[in-house]
Amino acid sequence: MLIALIGPPGAGKASVASYLGTHLGFHLLALTSATTPIRPLSNLNASTDMTALSSSKEMLDYATDRWNQCFVTLDLDTLADIEAFIKRPFFLCVEVGGPLLTRWNRWKEKHGEIRLEEFVALDDRVSFGPGSSTPTSPATGIKPGSSAMASSKSSSSLLTGGDGILGTTLSHTHTEHTSASSSLGLSALRRYVHLSIMNDHLTLPALHSHLSSLHLPSEERLRPGWDTYFLRLCNLASLRSNCMKRRVGAVLVSSNRILATGYNGTPSGLANCNQGGCPRCNNTLGNSGCGQNLEECLCLHAEENALLEAGRAKLAGGVGGGATMYCNTCPCLRCAVKIIQTGIKKVVYQLEYSMDEKTKGLMREAGVEIRQIHLDP
Structure with a gap:
């Protein structure tokens, strides 16, 4: 030294x-x-x-x-x-x-x-x-x-x-x-x-x-250990955040090898949070403090993004240009942003849910097809 x-x-x-x-x-x-x-x-x-x-x-x-x-x-x-x-x-x-x-x-x-x-x-x-x-x-x-x-x-x-x-x-x-x-x-x-x-x-x-x-x-x-190294990468990833509330970064690692990185912000295909993409974070729904009105938030967390990116290749690269999500109930808003981020191109559901219109509007904006099917009794 x-x-x-x-x-x-x-x-x-x-x-x-x-x-x-x-x-x-x-x-x-x-x-x-x-x-x-x-x-x-x-x-x-x-x-x-x-x-x-x-x-x-x-x-x-x-x-x-x-x-x-x-x-x-x-x-x-x-x-x-x-x-x-x-x-x-x-x-x-x-x-x-x-x-x-x-x-x-x-x-x-x-x-x-x-x-x-x-x-x-x-x-x-x-x-x-x-x-x-x-x-x-x-x-x-x-x-x-x-x-x-x-x-x-x-x-x-x-x-x-x-x-x-x-x-x-x-x-x-x-x-x-x-x-x-x-x-x-x-x-x-x-x-x-x-x-x-x-x-x-x-x-x-x-x-x-x-x-x-x-x-x-x-x-x-001189040479940071693994924990220091990955935490510094988290801080670097957080600089890509577009969330108006807080910058957060995450890194998903296995055997000291990076699987995926993530930062918080609105999902791909939607307007960035710092461009008005999330009403909750921009206080257009009223002044939302820490932990308040989270059900209205459209921003993915950094940890969620890292988890989603780890499996994104399997979902977004399928035959026909992407995977289809089938669920018996229309996805809630929180699930919708994750579905969008993973690259799923189509959602098919059976039962209505209280946030259907918000979910449908969000998916249409992101270019995800969503439709309801009624099964025969």
């Missing part, structure tokens, strides 16, 4: 890296130029191992050859770097964040006094790129040659080292490894973040307790 920590200034990336090294045995990987010495900070445990690598490509090869070991780095800070690593199944991108004022106070304790306006300008440059804040901006009052300008010049190096975890000011030759995508700042990297950690903790023990509860080295974070 290789965990890449990213985040704004003062977020506490160094503290997280220190925890991973001290408590979980992670090995620190750092990028450095040939002329830049590496000097660990005091907040990094002396027993924590560290390997210096000359480029992100070398780091990728190094970690790939040792994929079953645990590594952490704070030096993957460009879009090009993250996109190269994100393809690997052992890579986890973790963002560490925190409230602005909390991060400002941490930064002052670690790097010396800096005005709030100067820190905000620094934060903007890291988050949104160099063009987001200029040293002569009237909003910040930062002037060329000020202490904030000095901070901004070294901000990339300070953040590249995870709030100074390496304790070095990297030379311009080191920062040249960043691509043009680095001008987008931290905001460009967030699409690849697997986990976000909110570090609003005031003490290290509190942060460590929170990190312990996250189980960062868990294999589930």
